Amino acid sequence: MSDAATIFAHERFKLACAVLRAEHDRTVEDIIRLTEIPAPPFGEGPRAAAYLDMLRAHGLEEVEQDEVGNVLGRRRGFGNGETLVVAAHLDTVFPAGTDVRVKREGTRLMAPGVGDDTRSLAVNLAFLRAMDAAGIRTRADILFVGDVGEEGLGDLRGVRHLFTKGRHAGKIDAFLTVDSPEVDRIVTSGVGSKRYRVTFRGPGGHSFGAFGLVNPMYAMAMAVQRIGAIPVPREPQTTHCVSIVAGGTSVNAIPNEVRIDVDLRSRSAAELARLDASFRAIIADAVREENAARDTRDGEIATEITTIGDRPAGETAHGSPIITATTAAVEQFGYRASYEASSTDANIPMSLGIPALRIGSGGRGGRAHSLDEWIDVEPEESLRGMSASLLTILAVAGMELA
Secondary structure (H helix, E strand, C coil): CCCHHHHHHCHHHHHHHHHHHHCHHHHHHHHHHHHCCCCCCCCCHHHHHHHHHHHHHCCCEEEEECCCCCEEEEECCCCCCCEEEEEEECCCCCCCCCCCCCEEECCEEECCCHHHHHHHHHHHHHHHHHHHHHCCCECCEEEEEEECCCCHHHCCHHHHHHHHCCCCCCCCCEEEEECCCCCCEEEEEECEEEEEEEEEECCCEECCCCCCECCHHHHHHHHHHHHHCCCCCCCCCEEEEEEEEEECCCCCEECCEEEEEEEEEECCHHHHHHHHHHHHHHHHHHHHHHHHHCECCCCCCEEEEEEEEEECCEECCCCCHHHHHHHHHHHHCCCCCEEEEECCCCHHHHHCCCCEEEECCCCEEECCCCCCCEEECCHHHHHHHHHHHHHHHHHHHCECCC
8 A cells, every 4th residue: 555645645646636627517518418228227238338438448357247247347557466356336226217317407417327337437437538648557457347236135245246256255355335435434344134025825715714823924923023123232233124115915905924024133143143043043933923813724934035135244344554555545535434333345345354445536415315316516526536536556566666
């Protein structure tokens, strides 16, 4: 790593910032172009293809698309082969068919997904152009990645593959995901989550004629009430939520199948494991009690717990070089750094003990994950944030100072 203050004062970094300014309109055009290519969950293909072409046009080496759909390209360093990943995710939370056309009012751009995380994809391209135009070299290779599956049931599948199964697994030394505009809010801790679909099944029957048979809805309701009563600590923050309920066939039928989706989260892997054990015990107890309470002559209540999401908790320790470098970089531009926990692509490397953070793309934005999501591309605040994040990348990658 290199000293952020020294890089900040270096002529090549000043030139890179000037390039970011001169190319700001192009960056905005890239944001709009990419936003208007739909990238629903598990449907990132068209945007990935466009971004692959953009990485190739920016002169990177080893430009490729991997087995799960991530697109990657390497900017070669001069050092001993260390690799820093700089990523942004391709997918949005919005289903296929969502209108993603960008509306513009002054410097404000409005469209689903425009800030989370499309702006970051375009900003990473701007970083490449600025480094190249300024003749900046880094000790570490920088592997730029547009990854799939960050949102929702995507379950971090793109970055999970990158670190565990892809050809770069075991060869990545540090990770920065550029996600959301806020440069001052640095994510240093990954909130772990376990997500389940729990299906309760029984024999079913007529609501009047078969009255008295076991009812999977009653077992489910009992379980939901008890999940809601699980005590959890405030620190480390731990939460539970039953979020979706479905099933049944008719108002006058005992259902033969009902189901719930459940989200369990914690900043602590140990607390998440305890919460998970309590959840499973509750499901088992509810089924046992319903089978004991009513008639099982036509069959008992049974359950199936299916994992639909599993994001590991993790943390990059305060005082580590990557946090020190990032803090110094954003403070050079007058930001007051704060440290947060969130669920991002950085969860995966954090859980593996690899230094990782989420940093911002610059500017302002709001209403993420809503149809009226917006960002402000006003040049001064946007460029201030972009420059701070570029300084972070260069400090972590080790900019050549000679």
